[in-house]
Amino acid sequence: MKRTCCILLALPASALGAGCGDEAAGEGVTLPCYPADPALADGDPDALYAASDIPRFDFRLHEETWAELRANAREEEYVEAQACYRGSSLGLVGLRFKGGYGTLEMCFEEQTPFPCPKLSMKVKLDEYVDGQRLHRQKRLNFHAMMRDPTKIHERIAYDLYRDMGVVAPRSAWATLHVNGEPLGLFAMVEDVDGRFTENRFPEDPDGSLYEAAWPVSTDDDYYAERLETNEETASHERFIAFAKDLESAEDADRLAALSRWTDIEELQRYMAVDDAILNFDGITTFYVGEDGSAENHNFFFYEGPSSGKFRLVPWDLDNTLSWGASRFFGEVPRWAETPATCPAYFDVYQGKNQVLAPGCDVLFSALSQDLAGYRSAVRELLEGPFSEGRLEEQVDRHAGFIRAALEDDPYGPDLTTWRRDVGILKSELSQMRARLKGLLGDAERGD
Known part of the structure; x- marks a missing residue:
């Protein structure tokens, strides 16, 4: 049975159709989440993943339902939530936690109520409303980046695959709020599903x-x-x-x-x-x-x-x-x-x-x-997307993009620690290139 919830306070007639925001509707309160913008459903997905700023998503559900969802996160079951995107209502959606052993199960091995305050989340836009979409997306993935102290690994790594002609999801960032409380910065990663295959394999879309x-x-x-x-x-x-x-x-x-x-x-x-x-x-x-x-x-x-x-x-x-x-x-x-x-x-x-x-x-x-073909690919990577200076510039650019959102993130990291980790990543890129060149040599000797 699907769990249900509703807006915390009754909405006045003038607010009917609105979704959610920092305050429940009441006399003299203006909801920041207005009726849905129909154009959002069929918008270009690049508006999500290549935006010039970091979008905010809001979700509102009963506090009891939110507590139950957190306590039973490993079940990965959807609950009803009213959702907003950039102040526009997305309507009723399915909301749940997501992850594998290293990003979900291990968080509940310790006997504490909620040892990992920030967990990855998934939104299913049409769980309760058939055909509901956001920029043609059916599902949204918000990754907590637990294993990434810099908060930019996924963006860089997925871009590298695509730069080398390998089909890969798009990745950006978003901030999440539940019942007005900030959850912080998340990686927003494109879902790999039927819409993804139609977009990436237009000549062969129905496999x-x-x-x-x-x-x-x-x-x-x-x-x-x-x-x-x-x-x-x-x-x-x-x-x-x-x-x-x-x-x-x-x-x-x-x-x-x-x-x-x-x-x-x-x-x-x-x-x-x-x-x-x-x-x-x-x-x-x-x-x-x-x-x-x-x-x-x-x-x-x-x-x-x-x-x-x-x-x-x-x-x-x-x-x-x-x-x-x-x-x-x-x-x-x-x-x-x-x-x-x-x-x-x-x-x-x-x-x-x-x-x-x-x-x-x-x-x-x-x-x-066929290590000769592999060597050719490695050279192309080293001379192009993985070349010296190119990734360092991307690290700086992405770090500057997310800095303000991280500063407002209630679950860290603190900026001093984060800047140190970003610096470590930049310094280690040369080691990664040296290792890759070494693997290139190993391939040449083994071929």
Whole structure:
């Protein structure tokens, strides 16, 4: 059953149709959230993600409902909330918390009422009102950036993928308020859904989108559980065939098998960026479960119905661009290195977790057979989007853009600490370039 809520005080007749704001409506109070602007529904999404300022979103719901939502955040169930965007009503929407183990579950391991005051949130605009949209978006993701002390990792990382011709979400920032109380600054990241695939793959828009499905299983249920679009009509036969093709191929034939199902050059560009941004929590990290299975996460696979190709889309990048975090994976061999014996397992996070060497995976085993293409992608990245000075300028520009919003953020960080962390990121970019050049040398020696 869906939980319900309402505006805290009754609205006067003059305010009917208004949404929410800093004050509940009453005599002499002017709501800052006015009736909906119909033009917002079909506006250009760039108005959200490339705006010249940081937009404010307001949500109003019963205090009891808000308390219950916080207490049961791990259930990730929507509740009703009145929503406002830039002072215009968005109407009734679904609001919930979101996240994985590192951004949600771990916040409730300690026996405290609400140990993480800022959690990522998701808004479903049409949860209660069919067809309701904001700039053609059906869902809005607001990431708390818990693993990002600079608050700019996601924007930079997603831009790098796109600059290298890899399809990736747009990212910007927003401030959130609930019942007039500020929650602070969040990363606003475009949802990867049917609207996303229509926009990014206009020549092939109606395919099946899978979250964290990898070509390793022949179980139909494995893919069905991870399907994000075409839930009523999709067949998973081609994904299963993809997995079988990779598994049955040997040696050089494995690269030929991979090329039948993917765009090899696009994969090589993806891996060049993945290596550059130190994405140790993405497609190359196969965490080993209690049952011995190993799975990676933080990505989508899109199956193009006309092209017949599967294309990767990155996701959840706040934990990238961190030189310090990379030390927790120091002993794990790179995806381009196949251990002498597979499966091979390695401890990470000081022995708290275990991962499978990515070189033991059939897809990476295939892709590593064409390191010349990977080297070409790395050079293009180093000479272009990842070149010296270019990223430093972006760091300065983004930091200046969000500074005022961070200063008003009740949950920090304080500006002194934040400036230090931004400076650390800028200084570490040269180390990341040096590492990438070293990987380029390793590839040349191994090819």
